[in-house]
Amino acid sequence: MSPVPLRNEKAAEASVRSVTILGATGSIGDSTMDLIRAAPERYKVEALTANSNVEGIVKLAKEFNARFVAVADESKGAELRAALAGTGIETGAGESAVTEAAARPADWVMAAVSGAAGLKPALAAVDRGATVALANKECLVCAGDFFMDRAAKAGACILPADSEHNALFQALASGSRDELTRVIITASGGPFRTWKAEDIEQATLAQALKHPNWSMGQKITIDSASMMNKGLEVIEASYLFALSSDEIDVLVHPQSIIHGMVEFTDMSVVAQLGSPDMRTPIAHCLGWPNRISKGRAAPLDLAKIGSLTFEAPDYARFPGLKLAYDALRTGSGATTVYNAANEIAVAAFIAGKIRFGAIARLVEATMNGWVRAGNLAPLSSADDAISVDHKARKLAASLLPEIAANAS
Known part of the structure; x- marks a missing residue:
């Protein structure tokens, strides 16, 4: 079976969907967090990652009560731990910590880490058969055949988050x-x-x-x-x-x-x-196989x-x-x-x-x-x-x- 489902058939909607956002402080991450913020009753945050923006990721971690937070920049690990001390939120730093975030048991993962650094974390989510909203071009441009074959073997569902795809x-x-x-x-x-x-x-x-x-x-x-x-x-x-x-x-x-x-x-x-507006394709992925109505982009006015x-x-x-x-x-x-x-x-x-x-x-x-x-x-x-x-x-x-x- 293809890891990209070609027909959008309705399925029973889970009451709460657990989500992980890889690259939560980037532009794709911002749009994703806006959508989750608009419907807190539908989503719980398992893990969040950022490259080196400790201030931004800490703010999001506290707002959404994430279970695990990681920064790719290993030198920022101590700062992250200190900022989240006493919150009960687990932390990590370095490439392996970002991959650990992707491997945690979230139903849905936004793969928005830019560059080739996003490949291994995305594969960690794929390998456990997660639904992966793919916004990282390099996963496919750098390793397309291998990535999609691995997704098919693991039973992962790949949802394209770029507007065109x-x-x-x-x-x-x-x-x-x-x-x-x-x-x-x-x-x-x-x-x-x-x-x-x-x-x-x-x-x-x-x-x-x-x-x-x-x-x-x-x-x-x-x-x-x-x-x-x-x-x-x-x-x-x-x-x-x-x-x-x-x-x-x-x-x-x-x-x-x-x-x-x-x-x-x-x-x-x-x-x-x-x-x-990137919120439209992200919302489609976040709600799939159903559609969501909160936090959406402005209506399209073709007459205007x-x-x-x-x-x-x-x-x-x-x-x-x-x-x-x-x-x-x-x-x-x-x-x-x-x-x-x-x-x-x-x-x-x-x-x-x-x-x-x-x-x-x-x-x-x-x-x-x-x-x-x-x-x-x-x-x-x-x-x-x-x-x-x-x-x-x-x-x-x-x-x-x-x-x-x-x-x-």
Whole structure:
């Protein structure tokens, strides 16, 4: 049975659902806690984690009476213990403590730890057969085949929490897998949708961070500006729903109202619409297989919006999207390399070491170098994926000076 349930069949709703939020102080975590806050009678918090934000996680732990709290930054362990002394709340620090949080007996786990660091904790929840709301791209981009196989074997239920994948998940309930022709992921086009290639090349950090629709963290906002984020979503969709690259299309939709569409064999196209608010897909996952009504986003007013427009993606101006398809077709860790190189490139752009246009060039150079070196091999474990991630980062870092020097 697929770990992603393709039909949303109603089931008896438990009176209280125990939940764990991995990455509780990030933007996804904030939205999740808002939804839980709106319906305290329905949810009890088993565990919460953060990277290093002790003040934020302590505040949440006390508000929601969590049983266990962990920070990934081991140096913050003593501070966390002191802040929660006398509360009865257990604490931990370091990578193993975050994994312990995921392994605790919660019915539902939000996997929102960013980066490759989120892979092992998500797998800990998967291995005990939990329902996992997946908001960490790296679990699939870095180890998609392995992750989904392990989820299927453990009987875990994977619910996509990203807006685009959640939209596809909802639309897929309208037909069977055999009836599917293709899925369509929408993209806002980001702040540079109408810019000329030479202007995109020289874009500043401040310009890249001005997303027209979504309020997100720095890294994902820059990825949206380069459309690397959409490339990552194409890869995710492939692994989540067992789709080939030819079954996944991207459509630029500046209003960000339609988040995903599914085309079936009779040429019916089913779309999911909603305001650009992450609470909508998170609420769908939190309440699944039922829907919840508290803490929700604002109602969608199509009359006020007036019109919805669409454009084909421009691979020449946004080469990062094409590179994602290349990585997906190459397989054998190439998507892991794509993600790792992009993270190095984005960090270099933020630090002022490369131009915006060089982000995609560094990713392409890293992927080409990886393939030429004969590094391609199937990934069979989390350690395999993490090893490829680390090696790809080193390769990207070694290529960085050349890419910076050859800026066009």
